[in-house]
Amino acid sequence: MASVTLDAVTFRYPGSRGETLEALSLLVPDQSTHALLGASGAGKTTVLNLLSGSLRPSSGRILLDGSDVSNLPSAQRNVTQVFQFPVLYPAMTVRENLQFPLRNRGWKRADAAARATEMARELDIEPLLESGLRVLTLFERQLVAIGRALVRPDVGLVLLDEPLTAVQPELKWQLRKALRKVQTDLGVTMIYVTHDQTEALTFAAEVSVMQGGRILQTGSPIDVHDKPSHDYVGFFIGSPGMNFLDIEVRQGRATLAGGPLLSTHAADGDYRIGFRAEWATLGTTGLPIQITGFRADGLIDDVPVGVVTAQSGSTRLHVRHRGDLPGTGVCLQVNKYLLFKEGRRVE
């Protein structure tokens, strides 16, 4: 059992000028999956280190199940971690690795063995229990590392730091599936850190997008994809990221260089419109663009399907396209868009 609350948590590394984390607030409900997504340096790992207890906040509070653990050492928190690469004892068998955290805490051999078997069954690695680590694949070793992290029955919160990095691409979903199964069966809370949006969106019920030590948006995968709160979220989520164009709104008309384009209820002013590659089409009317490339990612019904790259002035745009490329005089039609002002989405 562990709900997680970050209450205005600020963190500054000793000697550094700016804050690494700025008044960060977040609520992760008990027994849920949450992903922290962002580029290197966004502050994701700092959040993990604060939760695990290897760092203390400069100000603000960290609550686990409602009680303040901000200044509690790691050993007194019911928190465990899974890393990029399986951290295990190479000279021990799978069973010995699984038992280790329990034996360390004074569990009797028979009890520890029983619990290890239980974990192995949960992760579908029971036949490997008496094997040495050397014969295991990286995938199996990562399962053992997960088992070892979760073997203590008092664990309520599991922190995962890019746990799929080392695993072959075609096995990643199986590891995600194993993680979600363990999460549901054992009723733990999982916080998953990654820079890979596919991993974040496919793993977690809720995603927080981080930038520069702040959380920009927390929402379901569909929300952060379709309704980004900031232009950065729109850019960071989705492959390709969201397109943006400067636009001027005058009396309910959004004008793009070239002529009236869209009608809107927004107040007069300068904005940016954001639209996904799937929300626009190539045509003969609309915004004149120059096509610079077409990356087909396959053939559907024998027709190439992929992403067209184009330029409008100095702005690079991506448009999902199907079929052959139109010739000259190509224009962009935006079929759906969001409006942003000073980096934030406006309704």
Added chain:
Amino acid sequence: MLELEALRLAEGARPIGHQFAEHAISVVLGANRSGKTLLCRCLAGLAQPMAGRMLLDGQDIGHLDVRSRPVAIVNQAFVNYPAWTVTDNIASPLIARGVSKTRRRHRVDDIAAKLGLEPFLRRFPHELSGGQQQRVAIGRALAKDARILVLDEPLVNLDYKLREALRDELRALLSQEDLTVIYTTTDPADAFSLGSEVLLFAEHSVLQSGSPIEVYRRPVSITAAALMSEPTVNRLDRPSCAWAIRPEHVRLERPVSDAAETFRLQVEEVETNGGHTFLHGNVDRQSWVVKLPGMVQLTIGATLPVYVRQQDIMSFESV
């Protein structure tokens, strides 16, 4: 033109014969440990092939030492001179060649402009992001004014978003240079977005080569089909052959105008990344993945009919 003539990379490996497209990017696509890096190292003169020749315009370059080979190499680690500024890092091959200071400055400015490094010229590598550091390494390779540029998984250590942006830029950038580019990767998307041609690499040899779309359309084997597919192809054993079907060719609705095969998919997991939804499951006890556009809601555990157009089924001899 760069040509490999009966080049044997390892004991027992099939010799490679290939003429690389000139002034174009050739993407070498293969799994880890398939010998891609060894090929790069042989081209650059950092390793010796077991047998065969590497010819540039008919001249054997295999005997030239690393420095005099017209080959520049960038690998996945961001290798720069840590104590030198960005300017000096890019200029280093020019300094080694004794190019005059004025001409050096022109060339460095030109390269920095192409790579978007102008604001960072006075900085040191450790003051740059990973993406910027890798740009500096590419800039130094360009300054070598080599005929051949070898990029060995140059984006693999970068953040996802940086990788996407740099891949977009690389194509435009490299097409301006008078270069034959060899680019290795494990990601089929790189082949589609960068490559004029793709060479599928397995067991230290070339399995198939051609334009990305041709290799996608007509793979020579299941291994070739799988290499050029992300996620990998779905397989099905038939009495006298093996079928491979790409995840994007499996659909939930029966095609209207084409004859189709029907399979029963037991859905084990549904995952989405916003743009696409992936169904993971089983058909005849074989693991399958279905890639659908957009977000699709489905019940896990359900068994449902899925359809594949007959012309989308790739049939191979059983192994």
